[in-house]
Amino acid sequence: MLVLAHISDxxxxxxxxxxxxxxxxxxxxxxxxxxxxxLLVTGDIADHGTEAEYEExxxxxxxxxxxxxxxxxxxxGNHDSRAPYRKALLGEPAGxxxxxSVRVFDDAAVLMCDSSMPGxxxxxxxxxxxxxxxxxxxxxxxxxxxxxxxHHPPVALHHPLPDAYRLRRPSALAALLERRSEVAGIITxxxxxxxxxxxxxxxxxxxxxxxxxxxxxxxxEGAADREAPPGFAFHVxxxxxxxxxxxRVAV
Numbered sequence: 001m002l003v004l005a006h007i008s009d010x011x012x013x014x015x016x017x018x019x020x021x022x023x024x025x026x027x028x029x030x031x032x033x034x035x036x037x038x039l040l041v042t043g044d045i046a047d048h049g050t051e052a053e054y055e056e057x058x059x060x061x062x063x064x065x066x067x068x069x070x071x072x073x074x075x076x077g078n079h080d081s082r083a084p085y086r087k088a089l090l091g092e093p094a095g096x097x098x099x100x101s102v103r104v105f106d107d108a109a110v111l112m113c114d115s116s117m118p119g120x121x122x123x124x125x126x127x128x129x130x131x132x133x134x135x136x137x138x139x140x141x142x143x144x145x146x147x148x149x150x151h152h153p154p155v156a157l158h159h160p161l162p163d164a165y166r167l168r169r170p171s172a173l174a175a176l177l178e179r180r181s182e183v184a185g186i187i188t189x190x191x192x193x194x195x196x197x198x199x200x201x202x203x204x205x206x207x208x209x210x211x212x213x214x215x216x217x218x219x220x221e222g223a224a225d226r227e228a229p230p231g232f233a234f235h236v237x238x239x240x241x242x243x244x245x246x247x248r249v250a251v
Contacts, residue, residue, distance in 0.1 A: 002108040004147075005029050005039045005070075006233040008189025009209035011079060012056050013047035021210055021230045022060055024250045029232065030062075030069055036234075037105055038070050042189035042207055043077025043116070043151030045089065050081075054088035063089065073103050075112035077151035077190060078121045078165065082114075100132045108145045108184070108237050111136055115150040115167055123152025123190070124168040130176065137180055145184040145241050153188045153206055155199050159216055161223050162191035174200040185243040187235060192224075194231060194247040203243045207233050 007029075010022045029039060041061070046053035062068035076085055076099050083094035090099075098114035111133060115123035125133075137146060154170040156163045167173070177183055177200035185203040192209030193216070208231025215225045229249040236244045 001239055002105055002237040003036050004110070004187075004235045004237075005032075005036050006042065006187060006205075006207045006235055007039065007210055008042040008151075008207035009044040009077070009192055009211055010041070010057065011044055011047040011211040012053045012060070014052065014056070018047070018211055019056065019060070025210055025230050025232050026060055028248075028250045032069075036070050038103065038110070039068065039072045040110065040112075040149055040187060040235075041072065041074045042149055042187060043075055044079040044189065045074065045077070046081070046085070047079055049079060049084055051084045051088040054084055058089050058091075063091075071103060073101075073110055073112050073149070075099065075150055076114050076116045078116055078123065080116055082116070082118065098126060098129045098132075100129055102136050104140070104144070107239070108147060109136075109140055110147050110149060113148060113150040115152045121165040122168055123150070123166065125150065125173060130172065133176065137182060140182070142182050144182070145237060146182050147185050147187060147235075147237065147243075148183055149187045151188060151190050153191060153195075153204065154186075155197060155204065157191050157193070157195055157197075157206065159191070159193075159214060159223070162193075162214065165190070170199070177202055184237055184241050185235075194233060196245060205233070205235060205243070205245045207231070208247060208249075
């Protein structure tokens, strides 16, 4: 069984508000008494993609001093910038190519994929990323179930804001899923609302936003509910390959 805590859309910008909301969620997760295998962060970690914002994120998430009680897995969003992300958050050489990585656990693998498109709010898994996914799954040789994590949902979520900037070419992802039965589910962010649906016959789980919550059209005026508490999720992939999600808020 794999247990992932999941946060998304911190939008750290150096303001007290953004930092306090991220720290509120962080503190709740760091104090958990039970076993969590990793924390997954699905993009828009920074608001402007600056090195200073990623340095704050690295401090807050315990990436520099290894202060986190479990591994922290990240992938970029449309507000993130690849070179500063690599340098200041990951401590790697700066580069402009997609930021893809994998973490293999005893019971499953998590592939963190880069759906960001420099200069655009839309998302796309480019050919390099699709090739990397295929090669990574080939190396795992079907021995473990895998979860794909990236920022942009590939389906409409029934709000004009996230639906205007979703993942391009979803048919390419659907074709990959048709070939790859070992993929047990997809985990994304971007929409600032907890949501659960299906894509390509797999569960698609969208994490809530930390910085603000999306107000759905039938909930009232204005897209951003800045008074709602920051949210997070727990995703459980059990030994039967079933993915179950629980959504929480940090008050």
